Amino acid sequence: MRQRLRRLRHPRGALPYLLLxxxxxxxxxxxxxxxxxxIVMSFKQLTQFFIRDWSAAPWTGLGNYRMAVDFxxxxxxxxxxxxxxxxxxxxxxxxxxxxLGTAAAIYMQDAFRGRGILRALFLVPxxxxxxxxxxxxxxxxxxxxGLINHVLVxxxxxxxxxxxxxxxxxxxxxxxxxxxxKSWPFAFLTLMAGLQNIPRELYEASSMDGAGVWQQIRxxxxxxxxxxxxxxxxxLFLWTFNDFNTPYVLFGxxxxxxxxxxxxxxxxSSFVTxxxxxxxxMSVLLLLFLLLVTAVYLFLTSRRRDADA
Amino acid sequence: MRTSRVIAATALVAALTVTATACGGGSDTxxxxxxxxxxxxxYWASNQGTSIENDKQVLEPELRKFExxxxxxxxxxxxxxxxxxxxxxxATASGQGPDVLNIGNTWSASLQATGALLPWDEATFxxxxxxxxxxPSTIASAGAPGKDPAAVPLYSMAYGLxxxxxxxxxxxxxxxxxxxxxxxADAQKLTKDGKYGLAIEGGNVSENVHHAFTFGKQNGAxxxxxxxxxxxxxxxxxxxxxxxxxxxxKDKVAxxxxxxxxxxxxxxxxxxxxxxxxxxxxAGANLKSQGMNPEDYGVAPLPxxxxxxxxxxxKSMVAGINLAVFKNTKNLDGSLQFVKFMTSNEEQKTLxxxxxxxxxxxxxxxxxxxxxxxxxxxxxxxATSSAPLPQVANESQFETLxxxxxxxxxxxxxxxxxxxxxxxxxxxxxxxxxxPAS
Numbered sequence: 001m002r003q004r005l006r007r008l009r010h011p012r013g014a015l016p017y018l019l020l021x022x023x024x025x026x027x028x029x030x031x032x033x034x035x036x037x038x039i040v041m042s043f044k045q046l047t048q049f050f051i052r053d054w055s056a057a058p059w060t061g062l063g064n065y066r067m068a069v070d071f072x073x074x075x076x077x078x079x080x081x082x083x084x085x086x087x088x089x090x091x092x093x094x095x096x097x098x099x100l101g102t103a104a105a106i107y108m109q110d111a112f113r114g115r116g117i118l119r120a121l122f123l124v125p126x127x128x129x130x131x132x133x134x135x136x137x138x139x140x141x142x143x144x145x146g147l148i149n150h151v152l153v154x155x156x157x158x159x160x161x162x163x164x165x166x167x168x169x170x171x172x173x174x175x176x177x178x179x180x181x182k183s184w185p186f187a188f189l190t191l192m193a194g195l196q197n198i199p200r201e202l203y204e205a206s207s208m209d210g211a212g213v214w215q216q217i218r219x220x221x222x223x224x225x226x227x228x229x230x231x232x233x234x235x236l237f238l239w240t241f242n243d244f245n246t247p248y249v250l251f252g253x254x255x256x257x258x259x260x261x262x263x264x265x266x267x268x269s270s271f272v273t274x275x276x277x278x279x280x281x282m283s284v285l286l287l288l289f290l291l292l293v294t295a296v297y298l299f300l301t302s303r304r305r306d307a308d309a
Numbered sequence: 310m311r312t313s314r315v316i317a318a319t320a321l322v323a324a325l326t327v328t329a330t331a332c333g334g335g336s337d338t339x340x341x342x343x344x345x346x347x348x349x350x351x352y353w354a355s356n357q358g359t360s361i362e363n364d365k366q367v368l369e370p371e372l373r374k375f376e377x378x379x380x381x382x383x384x385x386x387x388x389x390x391x392x393x394x395x396x397x398x399x400a401t402a403s404g405q406g407p408d409v410l411n412i413g414n415t416w417s418a419s420l421q422a423t424g425a426l427l428p429w430d431e432a433t434f435x436x437x438x439x440x441x442x443x444x445p446s447t448i449a450s451a452g453a454p455g456k457d458p459a460a461v462p463l464y465s466m467a468y469g470l471x472x473x474x475x476x477x478x479x480x481x482x483x484x485x486x487x488x489x490x491x492x493x494a495d496a497q498k499l500t501k502d503g504k505y506g507l508a509i510e511g512g513n514v515s516e517n518v519h520h521a522f523t524f525g526k527q528n529g530a531x532x533x534x535x536x537x538x539x540x541x542x543x544x545x546x547x548x549x550x551x552x553x554x555x556x557x558x559k560d561k562v563a564x565x566x567x568x569x570x571x572x573x574x575x576x577x578x579x580x581x582x583x584x585x586x587x588x589x590x591x592a593g594a595n596l597k598s599q600g601m602n603p604e605d606y607g608v609a610p611l612p613x614x615x616x617x618x619x620x621x622x623x624k625s626m627v628a629g630i631n632l633a634v635f636k637n638t639k640n641l642d643g644s645l646q647f648v649k650f651m652t653s654n655e656e657q658k659t660l661x662x663x664x665x666x667x668x669x670x671x672x673x674x675x676x677x678x679x680x681x682x683x684x685x686x687x688x689x690x691x692a693t694s695s696a697p698l699p700q701v702a703n704e705s706q707f708e709t710l711x712x713x714x715x716x717x718x719x720x721x722x723x724x725x726x727x728x729x730x731x732x733x734x735x736x737x738x739x740x741x742x743x744x745p746a747s
Contacts, residue, residue, distance in 0.1 A: 047745055048419060048422055048423050048702065049422055049423065049424075049702070051398065051401050051402045051423055052401050052402070052404070052423050052424050052425050053424075054402065073742070074739055074742035074743055075742075075743060078743075142569065143565075143566045143569060144564075144566040164568070164569060164720070164723060164724060166512075166569050167512065167568055167569050167716075167720035167723070167724075168720045168721070168723070168724045169724075252391075252512075252571065253391075253514070253709075254514060254709070254712075254713040254716060256717070256720065257717070271395060271398065272706070272709045272710075273706045273709070273710070273743060273744075273745060274398070274419075274705070274706060274745070275745055
């Protein structure tokens with residue numbers, strides 16, 4: 001009893017929490033409230049008849065979820081298709097971005113003439129505003145007047161006929177190209193920073209022992225970069241999986257089936273068909289999936305690191 | 310320690326994802342409609358001119374006139390078509406929107422169903438001079454039948470067949486085709502040396518659905534039955550849409566590249582002589598800005614099946630823009646005054662003639678300004694052989710879904726894949742299955 005009184009009189013322990021309070025309140029307001037609203041919406045039949053006063057929309061329980069995951073019906077089927085498309089897209093895009101980023105970072109490690117310029121140049125895609133960059137790509141991908149077909153068909157003669165890039169099956173390739181172009185500089189930047197922390201002595205010692213470049217990369221560089229890679233791959237995965245801007249700017253509101261990413265699909269389901277309840281249910285499912293992947297990923301990678309250490 | 314870090318990171322991911330998707334909330338339940346801000350108005354105009362900037366130049370002098378007459382300042386925002394419907398939906402959901410706004414007339418019934426727009430009953434109409442001042446077909450495209458209209462007609466238009474006179478003369482064609490058979494013959498003749506008989510805006514969902522509707526009417530297809538249920542994949546609808554897709558697929562009178570056009574490349578192709586014909590509405594100002602003179606092209610009604618009468622001789626949808634008042638306006642009287650101003654004979658004359666449209670206000674339409682051969686043709690189509698798109702609550706979903714289906718079919722055709730009645734039907738069935746159950 002006396003102890004508690006003393007703590008009240010000297011609330012030194014409470015001060016940090018008091019200082020954190022504004023941040024916490026804003027966090028609640030900006031992140032948690034919309035999240036809860038979104039979850040609530042997913043249990044409602046929120047169509048155009050109720051958006052003006054959506055508290056009046058009837059509850060449907062799990063109806064929206066049933067509709068979203070009923071894979072034998074068209075809505076569920078197309079969601080599933082979109083999900084697989086997104087998975088393939090994400091794996092390809094993250095994989096290539098990481099590979100390019102790593103390769104470039106390692107090449108840029110040793111000093112040579114023009115290194116600074118190259119480093120700066122590599123970061124340009126990351127610095128450009130997304131909209132401006134992607135709209136430029138969409139012009140380049142146009143079939144009749146675009147630069148890509150001009151180079152591939154008219155100059156290099158790699159193909160006989162000009163292919164479409166923004167409609168049909170090639171749209172997937174176009175999307176991956178733009179996505180990798182946009183995100184590899186981030187991988188490059190992060191890994192470049194990571195490389196600075198590897199002591200040079202390790203390389204010197206290993207070359208005394210007769211290790212080649214390839215062995216150095218495998219035995220020194222990559223293991224030392226492990227903590228950086230752990231975060232980098234996760235962040236790239238989440239950004240890419242959720243990417244809305246790239247497909248939206250590239251294809252407009254109705255993406256071709258081959259490039260129907262999940263974020264665009266959810267947008268379509270809510271804004272285009274004005275069924276915000278189903279759209280929210282899909283968002284919540286997406287959230288659960290990403291949470292699961294994140295948790296499993298962190299669990300596995302952390303355990304491995306502990307085992308290594 | 311480690312577990313807590315995992316949890317923290319996981320929670321952060323959770324926050325980031327759901328925030329991104331949980332927009333469009335808000336629950337302003339106010340019944341709306343008041344006069345607490347009588348000195349100003351916000352007006353969302355749609356993009357009618359050659360650019361947003363051009364619209365501002367056209368509208369601002371008129372808005373200053375209104376301010377002089379009434380003392381009400383109008384804050385103008387010109388919203389591009391790609392954003393307009395989403396902006397209206399967001400305004401509806403949040404209750405925060407403009408006072409007066411332009412809507413595509415085909416959205417009237419859909420937006421009417423949200424309850425966001427002020428209904429125009431007899432008494433409200435009386436405040437702007439009565440319903441009888443407007444062409445009946447334009448009133449019919451301002452809301453569901455049997456309900457008070459959700460908006461007032463502002464600009465009207467009809468589709469016409471624009472044809473390049475020089476290219477027609479060079480190919481030895483002396484008049485515009487009146488039937489689809491004649492059209493086929495002409496288009497085949499004109500398609501040669503890298504030039505095409507026709508250009509279509511195949512990547513543009515709205516253009517696609519407008520043509521699907523007109524071709525549908527001509528083939529006896531209705532996309533909704535009498536009770537308002539969708540029936541997109543009827544044999545008639547399949548036939549209609551196949552006819553349109555075949556321009557690229559079978560007849561090859563339109564360039565395959567048309568399938569990805571969505572930034573008015575159709576107009577550029579026509580203005581630069583790459584294509585001899587286009588089916589368009591109000592193309593005049595835009596063609597002129599691309600250097601094509603009015604005497605270089607003619608405008609005729611769209612072809613029809615030989616010998617068709619009645620609904621099968623429909624040559625256009627009732628195209629146009631309506632003016633609506635947002636129910637939550639804080640300046641109801643001012644909004645009505647503004648609608649009265651915009652639909653006055655004088656403003657109708659000025660604005661419609663500038664934009665190359667036809668006034669939905671009968672009196673204004675009698676002005677000699679609208680007696681050019683082009684506008685007379687289109688006016689005639691509008692008055693005698695046009696039909697409004699289905700005025701049902703799910704209309705805007707229909708536009709997107711069927712328009713996208715046609716876009717997919719055109720993409721397949723352009724890539725050289727065969728387009729059959731079965732593939733058209735499959736695509737339309739898929740579109741229909743995505744319609745809300747109501």
